[in-house]
Amino acid sequence: MKSNRRDIVGIILLSALVLFIGLYETRTEAGFSSLTNGIITFDTIVRVGLLTTVVVGLNLLMGFAGQISLGQASFYGLGAYFTGILTARASTIGLPPFIADGWWWPWLLMLGGMIVTGIFAYFVGRPILRLKGHYLGLATLGLGVVIAILFRENFGISPTTLSLTGGGDGIAGVPRLRIGSFELWPVARYYYLVWIVAILGIILALNIVNSRVGRALRALNASDIAAETIGIDTSHYKTWVFVISTMYASLAGSLYAHFQSALSPPTFDFVASLELVVMAAVGGMASIWGAPFGVAVIFSIRELLRARMHLLLDGSTGAYEVVAFGLILVLIMIFTPDGVLKGFTNLIAKLSAKLRPRAQL
Amino acid sequence: MSTPILELDTLTRTFGGLIAVNQVSSNIMPDQIKAIIGPNGAGKTTIYNLITGIYTVSSGDIRFMGQSIQGLTPHEIAERGITRTFQNIKLFDNMSVLENVMVGQHVRTKAGFLAAAFRTKAARAEEQLIQKTAIDLLDFVGLSSYVDSPATDLPFGLQRKLEIARALASQPKLLLLDEPAAGLNNTESQELIALIKQIRERGVTVLLVEHDMHVVMGLADEILVLDYGTAIADAAPTIVQNDKRVIAAYLGEEE
Numbered sequence: 001m002k003s004n005r006r007d008i009v010g011i012i013l014l015s016a017l018v019l020f021i022g023l024y025e026t027r028t029e030a031g032f033s034s035l036t037n038g039i040i041t042f043d044t045i046v047r048v049g050l051l052t053t054v055v056v057g058l059n060l061l062m063g064f065a066g067q068i069s070l071g072q073a074s075f076y077g078l079g080a081y082f083t084g085i086l087t088a089r090a091s092t093i094g095l096p097p098f099i100a101d102g103w104w105w106p107w108l109l110m111l112g113g114m115i116v117t118g119i120f121a122y123f124v125g126r127p128i129l130r131l132k133g134h135y136l137g138l139a140t141l142g143l144g145v146v147i148a149i150l151f152r153e154n155f156g157i158s159p160t161t162l163s164l165t166g167g168g169d170g171i172a173g174v175p176r177l178r179i180g181s182f183e184l185w186p187v188a189r190y191y192y193l194v195w196i197v198a199i200l201g202i203i204l205a206l207n208i209v210n211s212r213v214g215r216a217l218r219a220l221n222a223s224d225i226a227a228e229t230i231g232i233d234t235s236h237y238k239t240w241v242f243v244i245s246t247m248y249a250s251l252a253g254s255l256y257a258h259f260q261s262a263l264s265p266p267t268f269d270f271v272a273s274l275e276l277v278v279m280a281a282v283g284g285m286a287s288i289w290g291a292p293f294g295v296a297v298i299f300s301i302r303e304l305l306r307a308r309m310h311l312l313l314d315g316s317t318g319a320y321e322v323v324a325f326g327l328i329l330v331l332i333m334i335f336t337p338d339g340v341l342k343g344f345t346n347l348i349a350k351l352s353a354k355l356r357p358r359a360q361l
Numbered sequence: 362m363s364t365p366i367l368e369l370d371t372l373t374r375t376f377g378g379l380i381a382v383n384q385v386s387s388n389i390m391p392d393q394i395k396a397i398i399g400p401n402g403a404g405k406t407t408i409y410n411l412i413t414g415i416y417t418v419s420s421g422d423i424r425f426m427g428q429s430i431q432g433l434t435p436h437e438i439a440e441r442g443i444t445r446t447f448q449n450i451k452l453f454d455n456m457s458v459l460e461n462v463m464v465g466q467h468v469r470t471k472a473g474f475l476a477a478a479f480r481t482k483a484a485r486a487e488e489q490l491i492q493k494t495a496i497d498l499l500d501f502v503g504l505s506s507y508v509d510s511p512a513t514d515l516p517f518g519l520q521r522k523l524e525i526a527r528a529l530a531s532q533p534k535l536l537l538l539d540e541p542a543a544g545l546n547n548t549e550s551q552e553l554i555a556l557i558k559q560i561r562e563r564g565v566t567v568l569l570v571e572h573d574m575h576v577v578m579g580l581a582d583e584i585l586v587l588d589y590g591t592a593i594a595d596a597a598p599t600i601v602q603n604d605k606r607v608i609a610a611y612l613g614e615e616e
Contacts, residue, residue: 204478204479205478207477207478207479207480208474208477208478211472211476211477211480211484211488212463212464212467212470212471212472212477212484212487212488212491213472213473213474213477214477215456215460215463215464215467216464216467218453218455218456218460218464219453219456219464219467221455222452222453222454222455222456223451223453225415225435225451226447226451226452226453227453227464228415228434228435228436228439229413229415229435229436229438229439229444229445230439230444230464230465230467230468230527230528230530230531231436231439231440231444231467231468231531232436232464232467232468233434233436234436240474244474286455
């Protein structure tokens with residue numbers, strides 16, 4: 001199929017770009033950030049990879065199945081805290097050292113975090129996903145807020161008895177990942193892991209989208225009733241696509257924990273959830289490919305403002321950056337309502353159409 | 362005499378104080394084309410919504426091939442072999458013509474999330490079969506030249522045909538058509554009549570809600586006439602045409 005070939009080209013291009021940035025970072029003296037005058041750092045590229053994974057899941061849920069989630073950052077947090085608590089707090093919980101010190105343990109936790117988050121999402125999702133539209137948005141928002149508070153409040157356990165999440169201080173000292181004795185660090189090594197996961201996530205999502213399951217998701221998005229009467233178990237598909245989207249978030253969360261090595265609650269709060277939705281919307285939700293674009297665009301704008309805002313406005317503070325950021329978002333949504341990716345491809349189509357007619361005559 | 366494929370047994374549905382469908386009993390025989398007619402608000406579409414499980418039955422029963430389908434969800438009913446079209450066409454507007462028919466085969470296919478994500482051999486083989494079946498069906502309804510168009514780009518009459526193809530894709534034993542001729546011109550409704558006859562030849566029983574009497578008389582083996590939710594006639598077209606109560610319902614009572 002046509003779309004299939006385009007996807008393969010996309011995967012190849014993205015992989016090449018990832019490889020290029022990675023090699024540039026390790027093989028040149030100045031490193032990757034010199035390419036952008038220090039505005040966009042190599043660290044930022046890793047973060048783009050982490051959130052791309054989350055937004056790919058969100059795109060499946062929102063763009064394809066049409067079910068909104070305003071609490072996705074909390075599932076990112078579930079993965080992160082699952083990993084953080086069971087590694088950095090291993091001795092507090094009383095995990096025997098031969099487990100906690102094993103190189104395989106954190107990898108197992110990544111998988112475990114996905115499964116636990118998925119099971120949680122399944123039981124929460126079944127009742128919540130009966131709601132539609134704004135009501136579903138509100139329910140997921142509430143869920144996200146509750147989970148974020150549980151992180152901040154140590155799951156309601158008195159921190160003097162047993163400190164799991166570290167409350168407002170969070171968790172420090174999450175170890176780096178290893179394969180045997182090979183440490184996936186410095187960051188240039190970890191970078192590859194993050195992006196391999198992101199690209200695999202994109203491939204799996206593309207496969208789902210271009211299948212019987214993907215059609216069922218789009219069908220229930222277009223018309224719940226028509227989908228049901230054609231034989232699609234809509235609540236089954238809504239629940240499972242929600243579960244899968246939270247598993248994407250959880251996996252990225254675990255990877256984030258090992259990357260950042262420290263966790264604090266604001267990373268996973270309501271604002272973070274909103275930002276994920278903004279990234280999905282800016283990239284374009286109707287395509288899985290919108291995810292890397294949306295995340296990269298948002299990060300770029302923010303970093304650019306942070307580095308250059310003072311040139312635009314003398315003595316400007318962080319508050320001005322937020323204002324400019326908001327304005328830019330408004331402009332993006334006005335001029336490319338279907339996301340920057342769609343806007344970009346439309347522009348190319350228009351340009352090539354302008355260049356072609358002469359040749360046809 | 363063979364057993365009916367669908368039995369409506371004193372079927373009743375109330376909305377608050379309003380009785381939308383009142384103790385309607387009727388049988389649909391296999392390979393029959395049966396029409397349901399009646400003035401606006403007579404309860405025709407409500408009966409469809411009851412048969413397909415969109416509404417719950419207030420009292421009475423619906424049996425499909427001898428088994429009660431009351432209380433089943435719409436997708437379970439579709440799996441048993443009943444699918445429908447809608448009066449105000451409900452195509453999947455985010456899909457191509459082909460994909461609409463592909464998704465129609467959902468109940469007869471299997472690939473789940475894992476098989477799809479990892480593109481297993483079985484899933485790929487199934488996908489090819491789905492595509493082939495869809496193309497065959499588009500051929501059958503005469504839409505083979507529109508395969509890759511977005512579904513909503515089709516002209517109105519063709520959208521109806523596409524919706525019928527989508528419904529047929531689930532291999533129904535009973536097909537419910539809700540005003541398939543509404544908005545069609547003369548040529549189009551002639552084509553529709555021919556198409557519905559062909560569908561019957563494929564071994565699909567057809568239930569038809571229709572206002573266009575020309576289409577009804579050209580197709581129906583039996584007609585169920587509803588008025589204010591009550592069945593006032595249920596017989597062959599020639600008998601129904603001369604039924605006093607039917608004439609009264611349509612033209613008004615003589616003083």
